[in-house]
Amino acid sequence: MPNEPVPLVGVTGGIGSGKTAACRCFGELGRTILFADDIARDLADRDPKVREEIRREFGPQVFTPEGNLSRDALARIVFGSAGRLRALNAIMHPRVIAAVEKVRRSPPSSPYIIVEAALVYESGLDAALNAVIVLRASEETRIRRVMQRDGMDRQQVIARVHAQMNPDRAARRADFVVHNDGSVEELRERVMFLDRLLVLHVAGPRKS
Numbered sequence: 001m002p003n004e005p006v007p008l009v010g011v012t013g014g015i016g017s018g019k020t021a022a023c024r025c026f027g028e029l030g031r032t033i034l035f036a037d038d039i040a041r042d043l044a045d046r047d048p049k050v051r052e053e054i055r056r057e058f059g060p061q062v063f064t065p066e067g068n069l070s071r072d073a074l075a076r077i078v079f080g081s082a083g084r085l086r087a088l089n090a091i092m093h094p095r096v097i098a099a100v101e102k103v104r105r106s107p108p109s110s111p112y113i114i115v116e117a118a119l120v121y122e123s124g125l126d127a128a129l130n131a132v133i134v135l136r137a138s139e140e141t142r143i144r145r146v147m148q149r150d151g152m153d154r155q156q157v158i159a160r161v162h163a164q165m166n167p168d169r170a171a172r173r174a175d176f177v178v179h180n181d182g183s184v185e186e187l188r189e190r191v192m193f194l195d196r197l198l199v200l201h202v203a204g205p206r207k208s
């Protein structure tokens with residue numbers, strides 16, 4: 001008998017809102033975490049069909065002489081060009097979703113699987129999810145944290161913040177909103193509370 005699919009819970013939010021920090025807390029509870037960015041990177045490095053489509057769309061200059069995808073070259077092309085970004089997303093998003101679907105059908109090791117993705121609604125991933133958690137923090141907090149984390153200057157961070165979907169829109173569509181302006185300990189407590197809700201109401205009793 002095929003495995004019953006494990007419920008999927010998306011974690012999203014704007015840059016620096018604390019997606020990865022929240023996922024770390026879910027990881028401490030033993031939950032399985034998938035990172036959409038890592039899946040996309042893996043596909044671009046290893047999947048011949050994905051690599052061919054990227055080459056056809058963006059040309060050989062986005063690959064190094066050794067044949068590795070140059071993320072910097074690709075980022076330079078798509079940043080600031082909505083059309084090129086759409087083309088890249090059209091190649092990547094359906095494959096990332098298919099990869100996530102494959103994992104949820106493998107033998108379960110977690111009552112639900114967390115999927116961290118910056119673009120949950122824009123990519124169509126939300127259709128595969130049982131629930132979506134949106135991380136929120138004030139713009140000032142996010143700017144400060146990203147400047148500190150990435151060593152970027154204020155203007156660079158602001159440009160990235162403003163290139164993203166308005167966080168209010170994502171929060172309105174979310175099942176759960178987690179405010180992350182406080183300490184990591186407060187975030188951990190909120191994640192622990194959510195975990196209990198998810199186990200009770202999203203994962204539910206599994207049929208044997």
Ligand code: ATP
Nearest residue numbers: 014015016017018019020021145149182183184187
């Ligand atoms: P991105 O969209 O860039 O991937 P993100 O939403 O995953 O960002 P994180 O990387 O989790 O955000 O957080 C940004 C930075 O802020 C990190 O250095 C993280 O350790 C720190 N951080 C997150 N939450 C807190 C918190 N509650 N208290 C202190 N630092 C925090």
